Amino acid sequence: MLLDGKVAVVTGGARGLGRHITARFVAEGAQVVCAGRDALVAKSAFGDVDRVVFHPVDVRDEDSVDALFSFVRGEYGRLDVLVANAGVSRPGPVTELSTQSWAEVFETNLTGVFLCLRAAAGLLGPGGRIITLSSVLGANAVAGGSAYCASKAAVEMLTKVSALELAEAGITVNCLSPGFIDEGMGKNLAANEAVWSKFRPKLAGGRMGTAAEIAEAAVFLASSRSSYVNGHVLEVNGGIRW
Numbered sequence: 333m334l335l336d337g338k339v340a341v342v343t344g345g346a347r348g349l350g351r352h353i354t355a356r357f358v359a360e361g362a363q364v365v366c367a368g369r370d371a372l373v374a375k376s377a378f379g380d381v382d383r384v385v386f387h388p389v390d391v392r393d394e395d396s397v398d399a400l401f402s403f404v405r406g407e408y409g410r411l412d413v414l415v416a417n418a419g420v421s422r423p424g425p426v427t428e429l430s431t432q433s434w435a436e437v438f439e440t441n442l443t444g445v446f447l448c449l450r451a452a453a454g455l456l457g458p459g460g461r462i463i464t465l466s467s468v469l470g471a472n473a474v475a476g477g478s479a480y481c482a483s484k485a486a487v488e489m490l491t492k493v494s495a496l497e498l499a500e501a502g503i504t505v506n507c508l509s510p511g512f513i514d515e516g517m518g519k520n521l522a523a524n525e526a527v528w529s530k531f532r533p534k535l536a537g538g539r540m541g542t543a544a545e546i547a548e549a550a551v552f553l554a555s556s557r558s559s560y561v562n563g564h565v566l567e568v569n570g571g572i573r574w
C-alpha cells in the first residue's frame with residue numbers, strides 16, 4: 333500500500349472529489365482526518381470506516397483551521413499529507429458579481445488554502461506532502477468565471493512559491509489541476525445543458541474524468557513515488573482543446 337501508516341488531512345473530504353480522495357487514501361493504508369463543515373455528511377460517507385475521523389473546519393476562519401491542526405497534533409503528534417481540496421464556485425459576469433461572492437470564492441479557495449498550508453507546514457516533517465487543488469479553469473479563461481478562475485490561478489502560484497520555501501525542510505508542495513470531472517462541481521456543470529454544450533467539445537478524449545482518476549493522481553502526489561516532484565501543477569484532464 334502506498335500510504336501505509338500515513339496521517340492525512342483532506343479538507344472538504346466528505347463530498348465530491350474529496351470524498352473519493354479520502355476513500356482512496358484509506359484504501360492505501362492512510363489514517364485520514366476528513367475536515368469539513370458538515371459532520372452529518374461525513375458520518376453518512378464514512379461513519380463506519382475505522383481509519384477516517386471527522387473534524388469540523390471552516391477553511392476561511394483562522395481559528396477554525398488552527399483548531400483542526402491542533403487536533404491532529406494532539407491525536408497523532410504529526411502529519412504526513414495535507415490535501416487542501418475545499419473549494420467553491422460563484423459564477424457570474426464580472427460586472428454583476430457581488431462583492432460577497434467574490435469574497436466567498438477568494439476566502440475559501442485562496443485564503444483557505446493558505447491558512448491550511450501554513451498550519452500544516454508546522455506539523456509536516458521530511459517526506460511531508462502538501463497537495464493543493466486548482467482547476468483547468470485556473471489556466472484557461474472562461475466568461476463568467478472571474479472569481480473562480482482568478483482564485484485557482486493564484487493557488488497555482490501559491491503552490492509554486494511554497495514549494496520553493498519548504499523544499500529545504502523536505503516537504504513537497506504540488507497542485508492537482510482537474511479538468512471536467514463527473515463528480516461535484518463538474519457534475520453540476522454538466523447537468524446544465526446550455527452551459528455544458530460549450531464545454532463538451534473541449535474534451536479531447538470525448539469524456540469527462542472520473543473522481544477515481546483524480547484520487548489516483550492524489551495518491552501519486554501523496555506517496556513516495558513523487559519524491560522528486562515539487563512545485564508542479566499536475567493536469568488531470570484527458571486533454572483539453574481550449
Ligand SMILES: NC(=O)c1ccc[n+]([C@@H]2O[C@H](COP(=O)([O-])OP(=O)(O)OC[C@H]3O[C@@H](n4cnc5c(N)ncnc54)[C@H](OP(=O)(O)O)[C@@H]3O)[C@@H](O)[C@H]2O)c1
Binds near residue numbers: 444515
Ligand atoms: N469536480 C470538478 O470537475 C472539479 C474540476 C476542477 C477543480 N475542482 C476542484 O476540486 C475541489 C473539490 O471540488 P468538488 O467538485 O468536489 O466540489 P464540491 O462537491 O462542491 O465539494 C466541495 C467541498 O469543499 C467543502 N468546502 C467548501 N467551503 C468550505 C469551507 N469554507 N470550509 C470547509 N470546507 C468547505 C465542501 O464542504 P461543505 O459540505 O461544507 O460545503 C465540500 O466538501 C475544489 O477545490 C474544486 O475547485 C473540481
